[in-house]
Amino acid sequence: MTFPEFPQPEPGEVLLVGTSYQDGKAQWDDLLDGIGGRREDGALVLGDAGVRLRLAEDPAWDFLHGGNVPALVPGDRASLPPVVVLADMTVAYGGEGPLLVDLVAIPGRGVRVPSARLGEILAVLQTGVLTFDDLVREMDIYGMYQGGRGRPAFPAPTAPAPRDFPALPSTEGVLLVRTSFDDEDGWRALLDELGGVDKDGWVGSDLDPDEIDVDEYPLTALVVDDPAFEGLEAGSVPALVPPKDHAPMVVLADARTFTDPGRPLISVDLYDTPGQPAVLPCRMVGSMACNLEIANMDFVDFVAEEGVQPWW
Numbered sequence: 001m002t003f004p005e006f007p008q009p010e011p012g013e014v015l016l017v018g019t020s021y022q023d024g025k026a027q028w029d030d031l032l033d034g035i036g037g038r039r040e041d042g043a044l045v046l047g048d049a050g051v052r053l054r055l056a057e058d059p060a061w062d063f064l065h066g067g068n069v070p071a072l073v074p075g076d077r078a079s080l081p082p083v084v085v086l087a088d089m090t091v092a093y094g095g096e097g098p099l100l101v102d103l104v105a106i107p108g109r110g111v112r113v114p115s116a117r118l119g120e121i122l123a124v125l126q127t128g129v130l131t132f133d134d135l136v137r138e139m140d141i142y143g144m145y146q147g148g149r150g151r152p153a154f155p156a157p158t159a160p161a162p163r164d165f166p167a168l169p170s171t172e173g174v175l176l177v178r179t180s181f182d183d184e185d186g187w188r189a190l191l192d193e194l195g196g197v198d199k200d201g202w203v204g205s206d207l208d209p210d211e212i213d214v215d216e217y218p219l220t221a222l223v224v225d226d227p228a229f230e231g232l233e234a235g236s237v238p239a240l241v242p243p244k245d246h247a248p249m250v251v252l253a254d255a256r257t258f259t260d261p262g263r264p265l266i267s268v269d270l271y272d273t274p275g276q277p278a279v280l281p282c283r284m285v286g287s288m289a290c291n292l293e294i295a296n297m298d299f300v301d302f303v304a305e306e307g308v309q310p311w312w
Contacts, residue, residue: 003064003243008074009054009081013043014122015073016053016085019064021281022094026057027092033113035098041184051126063089065246066099066185066274067238080104082125082132085118089274096144101130101191101274105160109275110237112144121145133158136235141288141303143273145216153304154266154279156210157233166228168240168250175250176203179232186258187225193263195281197223204286217285221251234266234269238274246270257282267276278302284312 009015018026037046037053044053059107064072069084086099090112097112100121111132113121124130136156140147168175177196178187194203195218212218232240237250252266262281267288280288280302289296291297304310 002083003068003072004058004060005074006056006072006084007056007058010128012045012050012081013054014081014083014126015056015086015097016044017056017061017064017069018087019061020087020089021059021062022300024059024274025266025294026087027089028087029092029094031091031098031115031146033086035118036116037119041075045121049119049123051119051122053122065238065243065270066101066110067241068243069101070103071237073103073300083122085122086110089206094140096147099273100132100135102235105132106158106235106275107138108237108304109156109235110143111271112142112147112273113243114144126297139276141305142300143269143276150305150308152276152308153306153308154277156235156275156277158235159312160276161233161236162231165232165236165240167242168237169222170242170244171222171247173202174221175246175247176219176253177224177225177232177237177250179225179229180231180253180255180258181227181250183258187253190253190257190263191223192267192280194219194221215287216283217286217290218309219251219282219289221289234277235275237268238270241270248293251285267299267302272299276303279304280312281309 020027035312037044047064080103082104084098088099097114099110099112102109103267136158137143138146140149143150191197198205201223204218250268257263264279267280288302
């Protein structure tokens with residue numbers, strides 16, 4: 001699947017893009033009423049600061065993910081607004097606020113903001129008083145800026161990527177990406193614990209249904225063992241996932257995987273809050289992938305909350 005480029009915003013404007021459609025019509029739900037504003041020259045002007053939102057609709061953007069956004073914005077990075085705002089499926093089905101996608105610091109990561117505060121937050125982002133890192137640091141476990149439903153036990157890192165990374169492989173399966181290369185024995189032990197790698201580079205591909213523990217469902221994933229991804233962190237992942245054959249989940253094996261009890265892995269949200277990490281023992285990652293695939297649970301159900309014992 002490929003997506004058409006976004007329209008060129010006027011200087012000072014921020015794009016508000018519809019990415020959920022029904023019968024060819026953008027599902028704005030109550031978002032436009034929630035953010036308020038007045039219509040002026042085809043734009044929606046918000047608040048006293050006069051933030052200008054340019055609405056963009058195209059059914060070809062249906063189910064567009066935040067990580068795909070930076071590649072669709074015309075112009076060079078220096079001339080870009082700091083963010084694009086998405087009215088995505090979460091908004092369409094009654095979610096609490098639109099998704100802001102970073103275009104500058106770590107392109108492709110996302111944060112949700114309350115609809116009623118959108119104009120206020122965009123105004124301070126445009127002046128530089130607030131940065132996208134500030135939004136990330138104050139997310140709750142649902143990815144909402146200054147939300148009230150608990151702080152993540154493992155906050156999303158905000159350090160810029162050490163370098164550019166190549167695109168991740170196209171696959172409709174989960175990706176297991178090695179990002180730390182200091183412990184070869186630990187990496188081999190992890191792969192063995194996950195059932196070993198087959199000739200095509202997959203772990204967990206030859207599952208015997210009669211031997212599966214449904215409480216600790218085994219992980220099936222394509223292994224990416226390439227030093228080009230050394231140092232990759234969660235925020236940079238969404239922009240590296242190709243729009244075609246979109247992986248349902250990307251899992252990172254970083255330094256803590258080889259030092260901490262339970263061999264914890266980092267699952268990266270690609271949908272609700274792109275770039276948000278969930279850190280959990282490797283024995284639980286297969287169950288997470290399975291439950292997300294059948295829509296039995298949401299990503300946030302696996303995000304550990306600060307000061308709260310995880311359910312697993």
